[in-house]
Amino acid sequence: MDQETRIALTKRVFEHLENKSTDKADAIMRNPASAYTSPDRLAREQEILFRREPLLITLSCQMPTPGDYVTDDNTGVPILVVRGDDGAVRAFLNVCQHRASRLVEGSGHLRKNLICPYHAWSFDRSGKFAHAPAKEDFSGFDFDNCALTELPSAECDGLIWVQPEGTGSLDIDHHLAGLAPEIASYGFADYHHYETREINCAMNWKTIIDTFLEPYHFATLHKTTVGPLLFGNLCLMDAFGRNLRETLPRRTIVELKDQPEQDWDLIWHTAMVYVLFPNTVFVMQRDHAEVWRCFPVDDDPAKSRVLMEFYIPEAIPNKKALLHWQKNMDMTVRTVLDEDFPVGEGAQINLATGALESVVYGRNEPALVHFQRMVNEAVGS
Ligand code: FES
Ligand SMILES: [Fe+2]
The missing domain is CATH 3.90.380.10 (Naphthalene 1,2-dioxygenase Alpha Subunit; Chain A, domain 1)
Structure with a gap:
């Protein structure tokens, strides 16, 4: 002030x-x-x-380093927020694109990719699909278009915001x-x-x-x-x-x-x-x-x-x-x-x-x- x-x-x-x-x-x-x-x-x-509406999810100091993540289930939408290798914060549905398993729980740090605990499909820290075991058994499935579902999010002045539904970006100043x-x-x-x-x-x-x-x-x-x-x-x-x-x-x-x-x-x-x-x-x-x-x-x-x-x-x-x-x-x-x-x-x-x-x-x-x-x-x- x-x-x-x-x-x-x-x-x-x-x-x-x-x-x-x-x-x-x-x-x-x-x-x-x-x-x-x-x-x-x-x-x-x-x-x-x-x-x-954009909702305050956490403060930046809770996830300062690339790979840090937090989850939030308070709105009925399974939200996962990850700080990427580029330092940017992104929000996704905490839902695996294979059979909807939850990817992570609570909060913590990803050493590298997000790896689904069910069959080990993995996604990089910007949400892109990375790897699936026995991928050849999914012929006909479009792995190029199976990134995690991204939610609108923004990081401004130490606050991290996510909108649980919708697409596009958030205007937090507005x-x-x-x-x-x-x-x-x-x-x-x-x-x-x-x-x-x-x-x-x-x-x-x-x-x-x-x-x-x-x-x-x-x-x-x-x-x-x-x-x-x-x-x-x-x-x-x-x-x-x-x-x-x-x-x-x-x-x-x-x-x-x-x-x-x-x-x-x-x-x-x-x-x-x-x-x-x-x-x-x-x-x-x-x-x-x-x-x-x-x-x-x-x-x-x-x-x-x-x-x-x-x-x-x-x-x-x-x-x-x-x-x-x-x-x-x-x-x-x-x-x-x-x-x-x-x-x-x-x-x-x-x-x-x-x-x-x-x-x-x-x-x-x-x-x-x-x-x-x-x-x-x-x-x-
Ligand atoms: S549900 Fe995630 S790998 Fe199968
Ligand atoms: Fe009071």
Whole structure:
């Protein structure tokens, strides 16, 4: 984030502190309970949002070297991402062209070709067919045209994106609608992966994202965790197309009043929450980044999975640093997993009973309003 933006955002925070106010949505929003409970609605979301939009799959630092690969099955499409010998990242279906066996599992490094575990057909690291044992027994089969099925993918500023369906290339600058330079400024390509946790939730996938989109609940739900650290009911919201940036000021931000504007380090005094549409929440937490990738599970609107990934700016140099990161991770777990998620799961049960026809988002929850509006628009609700 450039200094000009840091200064402008800090001034907006100071104004709100003075006026005891916050950024506001134009109006309240009612969202039908069915947005969280309807299987038909979920089917549309899966078809449109989880198949035909670029999705953040991983960070470049997870697969820096030619031959590194990751797989992802969270969208119902078996995705395989490989860094080729030319350094470029490509995405494929993780499906052998012989009889559809999965080629690899998890993540790792290919010493040379991808070799199918079933009959050993092999494909090079750019997806081209390389070799099949007893090839002569397949006379009439067009081996020249049996490369792995490629999916649209892109690597930009340390982030790797894949669209699970379709052909052609991805325009991530267009997708991020003006947010790309700010994302680039964090230098994620040089970050290090610290830990990933996979959490299965008994609530709609959007509820996981809702959790991050208003500080209105901090003073009550988080009174002993992040409540004392961050201002409750004070946020800035800036939309970037369908994406958004929500600035959540820490109480320490008032220290900046005594410093010259050119030194204002807003990132140190906030939790900076980004929604990368449709399903990723990116949180800059002072000296590290959290990535929350949220997915529906099966065809059940009340089931979801979140991959919580923790990235840090340097490899862990010593035990003191390790303790520091563990402490950070513990705070996140206590706040989100132990406090936010149980509330979301309880609300999901209540909504399924038909107790409310709709939920309401206040004007003081502008990020929540924007996100839910963008989802509704995308799926035609
Ligand atoms: S299914 Fe892959 S080689 Fe047979
Ligand atoms: Fe929360």
